[in-house]
Amino acid sequence: MSDHLPIQAVAFDLDGLMFNTEHVFFLSGDALLQRRGKTMTPDILRGMMGRRALEGFEHLSSHLEKPEDPHELWLESQEIFRSLLQEHLKPMKGLFELLDYLEELDIPKCVATSSPRPYLETLLVQFDLTHRFPISLTAEDVTHGKPHPEIYLTAAEKMSVTPERMLVLEDSETGTKSGVGAGAYVVSIPHEYSNYGDFSSARFIADSLTDARVLDLFSPQHS
Template identity: 55%
Template sequence: MATTIRAVVFDCDGLMFNTEEIFHQATHALLRKRDKVPTPEMFHQMMGRRAEESFQVLIDHNGLDETFESIRDEYFEIFFELIEQHIAPMPGLLDLLDHIESRDLPKGVATSSERSYLQKLLGRFELTDRFHMTLTAEDVTRGKPNPEIYLRAAENLGVEPAEMLVLEDSEAGTRAAAAAGAHIISVPHEHSRHQDFSAARAVAHGLHDPVIWSLLEA
């Protein structure tokens, strides 16, 4: 029986915007000051999680005698300086948003990032009003890969999880959406394509991939 999609939910970082590349650059810069070199395994464990959880991985992995609170401001100063220089929508994002709107389907964002950060990114590209709802780290008690954020997304959009197409770039986000019962399509990029996406219904080669667009034609 064909899947009927009644709503679409996007992750943010690495899925809508090229922020994972910027995150990697900022993390390298932060650790370089401490004579540390990040590893692919560390980035794997950090990706898709809320900031405090993500940076605890960084601290533990590198044996740093610091806390998230003590390095937060330093990191985000580096990160937002890079954002100003390099931020861009991921290829195909704007076309996909246009297509979803042509199908009159509600859409939302469910991100592990903080609301103020999401609002900055959406506002920069005049996308804020194009989403019916947004969920962020402050809206849940348990971050991805826990399914809480996607169960709430379905509730907020008034659909069953199985009727909700979720687009994710990370293993943690994919596992969260799958556990919620959503129709999860993973869209890996350079920094996540090595991760385990076996929980996804399919893996797309970018936001223009027919595996995504075909679900919106029913």
């Protein structure tokens, strides 16, 4: 007997879930801090991960000897980030396979990210994914950023499903809490930069986007 209702839609986080941007972000954040005589630490990164840009850089600023304007820090970080993207950016394992699988089953999907829309569009264009995500939600589309559940409640509404019938795929503790708070079926897929988080509220922790347990959520015995 299944312990959940049939999954009817999927909401993807972006950074660290679809692409290895958390690795690039770590490199750019470390470069930013090194200019100020510091280095990126798990504590700093954890406080930034999954949040909207200004909220994340407010956290980074609090770790500086002399706090700086979060917006200025973000702008500087973006310059470094863009310079590293071409060399380091890669899709996460199983991304295209899972998208193919969902499209075969005609299951609606969306991206729900704390990142700004121009940034999302840049990544989707680079990997020719824009047409595969007709629905997307970004930092500009919500009043409250993750871990608030607003973005995933909105995602369910946009895809015309109830939250409990929507699978949320997340890599961070912040995003996991957001999905759980919305009442969605949340699967966490942490990586080396997020695996120290608390994922106890997720239904389970997967190894990759094509973990057999993720694919099994769409099999007939779960309907």
